[in-house]
Amino acid sequence: MSHAGELISAYLDGELAKAEIDQLQTHLSTCGKCAAELQEMQVVRSAVRSLPLLELPAGLIPEADAEVVPLRRNKGFWVGAAAAAVAVVIAIAAIVTPSTPSVALEELNSRYGARASLDPAFGPAKMVVPDLGDILE
Amino acid sequence: MRRAIALAVALVLLPASAAFAAELDELLDESREASYTAEQAITCSTPDGARNAVIELSQASGELHVGAPVAPDVEVASGFGGWTLVREGAVVSSANVEGAGEEPEPRYTVDEGTAIEYLGRAATMYRMTGDGVVRAELVFDVEAGALLRVVTFNADGSVFCERRFVTFDPGTPPDVDAEPAPSVPAEGGVESNLPETLGNFERLDVYEDEEGFIFAYYSDGFFSFAVFQTPATVAAGSGSPVTIGERAYVRSFGAGNVTYAWETRSGGMALVGDLPPDMHEDVLSGLPAPEDPGLFRKLWRNLFGQSGSPRPL
Numbered sequence: 161m162s163h164a165g166e167l168i169s170a171y172l173d174g175e176l177a178k179a180e181i182d183q184l185q186t187h188l189s190t191c192g193k194c195a196a197e198l199q200e201m202q203v204v205r206s207a208v209r210s211l212p213l214l215e216l217p218a219g220l221i222p223e224a225d226a227e228v229v230p231l232r233r234n235k236g237f238w239v240g241a242a243a244a245a246v247a248v249v250i251a252i253a254a255i256v257t258p259s260t261p262s263v264a265l266e267e268l269n270s271r272y273g274a275r276a277s278l279d280p281a282f283g284p285a286k287m288v289v290p291d292l293g294d295i296l297e
Numbered sequence: 298m299r300r301a302i303a304l305a306v307a308l309v310l311l312p313a314s315a316a317f318a319a320e321l322d323e324l325l326d327e328s329r330e331a332s333y334t335a336e337q338a339i340t341c342s343t344p345d346g347a348r349n350a351v352i353e354l355s356q357a358s359g360e361l362h363v364g365a366p367v368a369p370d371v372e373v374a375s376g377f378g379g380w381t382l383v384r385e386g387a388v389v390s391s392a393n394v395e396g397a398g399e400e401p402e403p404r405y406t407v408d409e410g411t412a413i414e415y416l417g418r419a420a421t422m423y424r425m426t427g428d429g430v431v432r433a434e435l436v437f438d439v440e441a442g443a444l445l446r447v448v449t450f451n452a453d454g455s456v457f458c459e460r461r462f463v464t465f466d467p468g469t470p471p472d473v474d475a476e477p478a479p480s481v482p483a484e485g486g487v488e489s490n491l492p493e494t495l496g497n498f499e500r501l502d503v504y505e506d507e508e509g510f511i512f513a514y515y516s517d518g519f520f521s522f523a524v525f526q527t528p529a530t531v532a533a534g535s536g537s538p539v540t541i542g543e544r545a546y547v548r549s550f551g552a553g554n555v556t557y558a559w560e561t562r563s564g565g566m567a568l569v570g571d572l573p574p575d576m577h578e579d580v581l582s583g584l585p586a587p588e589d590p591g592l593f594r595k596l597w598r599n600l601f602g603q604s605g606s607p608r609p610l
Contacts, residue, residue, distance in 0.1 A: 269382070275523060279516060283329055284447070
C-alpha cells in the first residue's frame with residue numbers, strides 16, 4: 161500500500177469492511193505520512209462538527225419560504241452571520257490542514273541515504289538503517 | 298637522476314597528513330569494491346539512550362543491500378545515488394540523486410595500522426584522527442578489503458557507535474539484483490543560501506525536487522549530514538523535544554543516525570546525519586533558528602502554499 165488517502169476517508173466514514181480496516185491499521189502503524197493525515201482529518205472533522213447550526217435566512221431559497229416561519233431579524237444580519245460562519249470554517253480548515261502534507265522521516269532518510277551512497281566513506285560505516293526499534297538484546 | 302632526486306624531495310616535503318589522508322581514501326575505496334554477505338550489529342550510545350540493530354548486508358559492485366533478520370519484511374537497497382526502503386514487498390520510500398559535488402578537504406588522518414585478527418581472519422586496524430582527537434577505529438579485512446568493524450567516538454573519547462560484522466562471507470552474494478524501484482528525482486546544482494560551512498563541515502552540493510523540497514549535503518570527510526528545507530512541516534516520528542544552545546528542536550536517534558526537526562517562518566527544516574552528538578550544537582547554531590511561524594503566516598501558507606521554493610534564508 162503506497163498511500164491510503166481514500167481509504168482513510170472511507171475509514172472515518174465507517175464505510176470499510178473489517179479486512180480493509182485491518183489492512184489500513186497495519187499500514188498506519190508503519191507509515192508516518194498516512195498516520196499524520198488520519199490525525200489531521202480527525203481534527204478538521206471535529207472542528208467543523210463543533211460549529212453552531214444556523215437557520216437559513218428568509219428568502220435565501222424561495223421554494224423553501226412557504227415552510228419557513230418568518231423571522232424578526234433583518235436579512236442583512238443573516239447574510240453577515242452566514243459569511244462569518246463560512247470565514248470561520250475556512251480559517252479553521254486553513255490552520256489545521258496543511259496545504260502540503262507533512263514530510264515523513266523515511267523520506268528524509270531516503271534522500272540522505274541516496275546522497276550518502278555517493279560519499280567516498282560510504283559502506284557499512286555509513287549505511288542509513290531505517291528505524292527498526294531497539295531490537296538487539 | 299635529476300627526476301629521481303626531485304621525486305625524493307617531493308616525497309620528503311609532502312605533509313604526512315596528506316599522505317595518510319590519501320591512504321584513508323584508498324582504504325575506503327577498496328572497501329566499496331568488496332563483495333560479501335555479512336551480519337552487522339550496530340550499538341549506539343546516544344544522549345537519549347541506547348539504539349541498537351542487527352542487519353544483514355550484502356554488497357556487490359558498489360551497491361549495498363540491507364535486510365533485517367528480525368524484521369524479515371524490511372529491505373533497503375543503497376548505492377550509486379539511490380536509496381529504496383521496501384516493507385512487505387511494497388516500496389515505502391525511494392530517492393535518487395545525481396551530480397555529487399566536490400569532495401571535502403581531507404580532515405582526518407589514519408595511523409600506519411595494526412595487524413589484528415577479526416572473525417578468525419587477518420585484518421588491519423587503523424585509528425582515524427582529526428584535530429588531535431581520535432574519531433574512529435576502522436578494521437579492514439586484509440584479503441577482501443571490506444570494512445569489518447568501525448567504532449566512532451565522541452570528543453571526550455567515549456564510544457558513540459559501533460558497527461561490527463558478526464558474520465562475514467566474502468565473495469559475490471547470491472541475489473543482489475533487486476528490481477529497480479520508482480524514485481523521487483532530485484536535481485543537483487541548485488542555488489541556495491544555506492551556509493557553505495557549518496562547524497567543520499563543508500557543503501558539497503544542493504538538491505531540489507519539483508515540490509520545492511531542498512536539501513544540502515555536508516561532509517567533513519567521514520561524518521556527514523543533510524539539511525532539509527521544505528514548505529511542509531516535518532513529522533519527526535517518535536522524536537522527543539530537546540534544547541540545544543537555547544533552541545528547541547525535536548530530536549530522534551536511530552541506530553547510527555540522528556534527526557533534528559524544527560519549524561521556521563518559511564517552513565519546516567530538518568537535519569539527518571551520522572555525526573557524533575558533540576558536533577551537533579556547532580552545526581545547528583549555524584542554521585536558521587526554530588521560530589513559531591505565527592497565526593497569519595500559518596494561515597497564508599496553508600491557504601496559498603509557499604509560492605514555490607522556500608524563502609531564501
